[in-house]
Amino acid sequence: MAVAALSRREQNKHDKRARITAAARALFAHKGFAATTTQEIADAAGVAAGTIFTYARTKDDLLILVFHDEMLDVVERARKRALQQPRLRDQAIAFFNEIADYHERDLPLARALMRQLSYVESTDQRALVSQLMRRLTGHLAKLIDAAKATGEVAASRPLTVAARTLFAVYFLHLNGLLNGYLDRAQFERALTADFTLVLAGLAPARAAKSKIQ
């Protein structure tokens, strides 16, 4: 891990970043994103108000910083939950339901995150979001690939396109859920219906059914 390789300066920066991130995480969870001021975060982290902005260009940046790691965990949990299902469609639904569960635990924060994902300003932020996306669609692609072995998906189908399309469906309906267009039951129904359609396109030609549920 090359721990000793950190210079004093690097060590300080690392510690300070960790303190700021931890303080922000605690405050966001406790009083919500909008109600938390950058001054409070600075106080809790033991730094001056201006220091925040050498670690995050904007308050919104903090949101991405804080939740990047947490999201990676959620995606991993989602993968495990998906594997408990035998069929691809149910795997995909379980996968995204786990992520939706996570967001439903703190809706205002999830809304703030969603907003942020729709307006990425810095290159750093874009890199973090890209990493999350790749991780997520990578897991999906693996599930789809495995379904090729069971004959549920035709071998010729492109994995990345399929994974991306499933994610697109989820992304739209998560937006609906977070912005009050859908309740959770409607969200799940929409996900199921749309996934069924997409998976019909993935199925081998001879197995295609003429009726979509």
Add this chain to the structure above:
Amino acid sequence: MAVAALSRREQNKHDKRARITAAARALFAHKGFAATTTQEIADAAGVAAGTIFTYARTKDDLLILVFHDEMLDVVERARKRALQQPRLRDQAIAFFNEIADYHERDLPLARALMRQLSYVESTDQRALVSQLMRRLTGHLAKLIDAAKATGEVAASRPLTVAARTLFAVYFLHLNGLLNGYLDRAQFERALTADFTLVLAGLAPARAAKSKIQ
């Protein structure tokens, strides 16, 4: 049109709203959303600074107000452009390319709009966005329905699910385009690939091809 039915108070409100919306539209187009202050809008509209906020709860609300009508026009143009194509897939691509063209004319503004669509705060705003969505997916559903006659789409396929799924794909990739994850060429390629997959799921069972482009 029941023009005479407007009371003096309603007439005043209507006029003032129109002045504010027009001023905001001009200023956003001229110097961009972020660079335009609510004070400038108020001055240009000939009202006090506080008056803005009796017509729009936030500056972001103004964005929705201003562009709602414009968007309806764009969707109508998109519909006409789509009808010039014979096949459903190309119709869908043409449809969304028209909308993407519109957004590309003013990327910063489109980004601000996209951000706003991901964080709807007031009921009024939600109603405006819902109306737009319904209009858009309604046109798509009509195109899909027409494709049933040509045999491109199986008669049993659910229109709203299909339209919604196409929109989901577009929505994700527009996000990618506006946030710099995709350039325009990548956007169109992604749209084409994903639409091809979705339409494979819509196709009649016997016509399904084993290879997706």
Add this chain to the structure above:
DNA sequence: CAAAAATAATGAGCTTACTCATTTTTCTAT
């Protein structure tokens, strides 16, 4: 028509994210 009630407009003031000139800390070279 006058008084009272309801609605709308006003703009000074507040809050808070963010900036930037200055100061402090750390690193490097001799």
Add this chain to the structure above:
DNA sequence: ATAGAAAAATGAGTAAGCTCATTATTTTTG
């Protein structure tokens, strides 16, 4: 070890979105 350079931290200051107590306008009532 010390001077000088580079990087980081600081916090007072700024700007702008938004609030709200007050004022003005319109409608309703008697």
